[in-house]
Amino acid sequence: MKSAVETLNPTRVRLTVEVPFEELKDSLDAAYKKINQQVTVPGFRKGKIPARVIDQRFGRGAVLEEAVNDALPKFYQSAVEEGELTPLGQPEVDITDLKDNELLSFTAEVDIRPEIQIPDYSGIEVTVDAAEVADEDVDKSVEQLRERFASTAVVERAAAEGDVVKLDLEARVDGEVLEDGVAQGVDYTIGSGELLEGIDDAVTGLEAGGSTTFTSELKGGSAAGQEAEVKVDVSTVSSRELPELDDEFAQMASEFDTLEELREDSRKRLGQSKKYEQATEAQEKVLDALIELVEIPVPEKLLEDEINTRKHNLVNHQLGQMGLDLASYLRMQDKTEEEFDAELREQAEKGIRTQFVLDELVNKEKLNVSQEELTEHLMRRAQSSGMSPDQFAQAVVEGGQVPMLVGEVARGKALAVVVEAATVKDSNGEVVDLDDEDETAETVDAESSSDDEASEDAAKPDASSSADEAAEPAAEASAESADEDAEKSDKA
Structure with missing residues (x-):
């Protein structure tokens, strides 16, 4: 087999493949065998019809068509491996020549993952809000607790x-x-x-x-x-x-003996919550800065598929569950359909770019995902989905989505590497230290909360969550593309 690769643009190639006819022998044998089981010819037992009789009764063309459909995916995959390509989605296959007992030639156009050069990202500098807790914040927190005991x-x-x-x-x-x-x-x-x-x-x-x-x-x-x-x-x-704000209220509403202790606990927890918000903001801004540094071409077909997937999920799942259609949603958002489509395209494009650049970082930094890291990520995803860890894990395995989860964790680790190398300052000009994030999170988990709202806001920020918020739909698209590739014989 001979193959050649022609680059059509940074994200699309055309493969030209020539296959000597003798390499179709196995597929031809399989085609005769399959047709043998499907047809009957008077005078011959089923499955025992000679090849020449099948050619005479049903035509050699039917056999060749069956054989080529069987063989094309294997020859295409061999050409992909020979060209060291990373295809995205299904190829557009065109049989250019089929000469019986001589030659099969075809072309296959397919989108590919673009080559990305990761520049030095250690110079990235971002500014985030200062993690400051004002007295008014504490007052509001205590007042919310007071409202619940009205x-x-x-x-x-x-x-x-x-x-x-x-x-x-x-x-x-x-x-x-x-x-x-x-x-x-x-x-x-x-x-x-x-x-x-x-x-x-x-x-x-x-x-x-x-x-x-x-x-x-x-x-x-x-x-x-x-x-x-x-x-x-x-x-x-x-x-x-409303109850009086005094020590008696503090004892009724919390584990503290005095109102001052309750206020100090609220201040501490609000501070932790603001630090988590600060860390999340840092991750998002560093990611945006990284994407700005890198030239990342986006395959147009992949982008259109991603836009359609996002729109389908919004209209048929999210809005459907709320009893809304797209027109009603746009009226509520005070947006035109053109504005909505433009925003959707921007979000989809950012998601694909994010996945491409973080996946390239995973390869460059040689990042691996341990079983423990995968399990922790699975637990978080299960919690956000409302399923038990066992149910979620079973759904992931049955759906063949384990590689997708591994990719999510790996991209999160890649983003963490960039955040660690970047300089993060707060609005006061002070350098923000994000290293104690895990320790602080464990403190929140270990202690009981006297302020439910502060506790909910203090959900641990996770680098993979920031990365996957933009990249996950693109990851799913790639996973679906991989599944589709396995079914190329039917498409061909």
Whole structure:
């Protein structure tokens, strides 16, 4: 077999392959055998029909077609290996010559992973927000904790801001009550902004048993984005009583004896949360700076596939679960479809560039992924997916996605190498030390929290999460391409 590689552009090549006919012998034998099992000829037992009879009855062309379909993937793969190429997706195959008993020649155009030169990245310098905790931040944190320990009592007066009202709601569009537009016994705190726009003004001043109507744009459900007439009935009005901010409150709401101890704990945890936010910001900005340093051509077909995949997932999964369509979503976001498409293209392109540059770094720095690192990453992914680690691991194995997870971890390690080499300063001009990140995270995990919101914000930043937020869809596209390559015989 002879093969030659022609570079069409930095991300696409054309393979020209010539195969001596004798190398088709195994595929021809397999083709005769397959046809033998599928057809019947009077006078011959099934499976025992001579090749010359098959040629006479069904045509030599049918046999050649079957043989070529069987052989093409193997010859294509050999040409790829000979050319030391890394293909992305399916090739476009064109049989240019097929001479019986002489020669098979074909061309295959395919996108390839571009060659990337990683420059010296040690000079990268980024600025992040300072991890400072103001007294106002502590006040807000303690106040949020105080809100959770508020008590309510039914009152015989008109509802006012801050009161909790129990409501029955009924939404109509064009005079018709929506099937999903009726709700009863809804508790709502006036002024919280957690329900429909306009409801605060509507219920303020109403007493128990009062009723009114108002118009509002629906944010979800079957009529999302449409103006609806909403009827609201007030069942009860309750006032909220907040506990006094004193030592007794600290003992009730936490493990601390004094309010000052509670405030200091909140300050400590807010500081940890800000450091995690700072680390995440550093990772994102270093990644952006790295991508700016490197010329990374993007295969157009891969980009279009990535854009279509992202749009399909948004429309058919995320929005579908919310009862929205794309038009309603765009109205809520106050965007045109052109603006949406432009943003989607930018995000997809950044994801592909991120994967390419980090994968090249993995090779350059010879980074490996240990079983322990893979297990830790799997646990985090399982937690974010809402599945148990065993369920998630089983789904990953059955879906053949283990290489994808390994790639995610490796790219995270590559980004960590760049962040370590970069200079990170805060907005005060001070150099930020990110080395104690793991130790701080362990402290948060080990201690109980008196402030749930601060605890939630203090999720450990992970280099792989920053990298994969941009690169994961491209990684999935590459994984799908690898699966498709295994099915080239059908496509050919």
